[in-house]
Amino acid sequence: MVLEYLPVLILMVFALGFAVVTIVMSDMLRPNKPEKVKSSTYECGAPLFTDARGMVSIRFFIISMLFLLFDIEAAFLYPWAINYNVLGLFGFVEIVIFIIILLVGYFYAWRKDALEWE
Amino acid sequence: MTFVFYLLGFVAIVSSICVVSFKNPIHSALGLVAALFSTAGIYILLNAEFIAVLEVIIYAGAIMVLFLFVLMCLNIRELKMMPQFNILRPIAIVVGAFLLVYIVIIIIQSNFGNFTGVYNEAKIIELGGNAKALGQVLYSRFLLPFEIISILLLVAMIGAITLMKEGLRGK
Numbered sequence: 001m002v003l004e005y006l007p008v009l010i011l012m013v014f015a016l017g018f019a020v021v022t023i024v025m026s027d028m029l030r031p032n033k034p035e036k037v038k039s040s041t042y043e044c045g046a047p048l049f050t051d052a053r054g055m056v057s058i059r060f061f062i063i064s065m066l067f068l069l070f071d072i073e074a075a076f077l078y079p080w081a082i083n084y085n086v087l088g089l090f091g092f093v094e095i096v097i098f099i100i101i102l103l104v105g106y107f108y109a110w111r112k113d114a115l116e117w118e
Numbered sequence: 119m120t121f122v123f124y125l126l127g128f129v130a131i132v133s134s135i136c137v138v139s140f141k142n143p144i145h146s147a148l149g150l151v152a153a154l155f156s157t158a159g160i161y162i163l164l165n166a167e168f169i170a171v172l173e174v175i176i177y178a179g180a181i182m183v184l185f186l187f188v189l190m191c192l193n194i195r196e197l198k199m200m201p202q203f204n205i206l207r208p209i210a211i212v213v214g215a216f217l218l219v220y221i222v223i224i225i226i227q228s229n230f231g232n233f234t235g236v237y238n239e240a241k242i243i244e245l246g247g248n249a250k251a252l253g254q255v256l257y258s259r260f261l262l263p264f265e266i267i268s269i270l271l272l273v274a275m276i277g278a279i280t281l282m283k284e285g286l287r288g289k
Contacts, residue, residue: 056190065278068180079253101268105275
């Protein structure tokens with residue numbers, strides 16, 4: 001049973017190996033002449049104006065919160081979808097009620113401008 | 119098989135210790151990702167592929183993104199030991215001890231992993247896999263809890279939006 005996941009393991013080993021080999025090889029091959037300007041942080045050649053760790057808007061939080069909640073909703077559709085033939089109309093009504101309740105939340109977010117960025 | 123379990127269990131425990139002991143919260147978050155992935159591996163060993171996929175998609179995907187945004191919203195560089203942590207410590211120890219006792223009771227009740235319930239390994243394979251078996255139980259026997267989940271999600275959604283609106287008004 002575990003052997004079915006051997007391709008996943010091989011993929012992970014290759015992905016990790018690629019990253020490690022790239023970093024180690026480039027470190028070994030490149031000339032190493034550090035300089036103050038060379039080793040400073042840069043972004044597309046433009047000089048830095050703030051630290052990378054600044055405060056971000058609370059809007060990022062609300063977007064990821066809404067994403068999380070609808071992600072959970074979507075996760076509940078998988079077991080229903082593969083059992084559609086067994087559950088029939090009963091299951092369909094059940095899932096429609098589930099989605100309608102969450103749709104109320106979606107319209108609430110919409111009406112409260114939670115999806116707007118301003 | 120047993121070796122894979124012990125390897126994943128070891129990674130899960132070590133990375134969980136890393137989560138609570140690292141000073142930089144971003145490093146703690148990465149440790150949590152490692153812990154969640156190894157837990158997903160253990161779920162796969164238990165023939166619970168659907169739960170394993172959910173663990174990766176919802177926990178390592180969505181919840182981790184949420185955690186990172188919270189860290190960035192708060193602008194924490196290094197976590198200091200805060201005084202209120204020490205007040206909460208005895209409560210945390212009591213709650214942790216109760217949870218440990220509960221887990222031990224469950225392990226003993228389950229006859230040390232040899233489940234004798236209706237949904238054993240043969241029955242799940244007969245039904246056509248973990249996700250199918252879960253769906254058939256969830257959408258028939260546990261109909262009401264399933265519908266209550268949607269109300270719980272709705273409450274979380276409204277709560278988050280209300281809090282955000284209050285926060286933006288204060289600016």
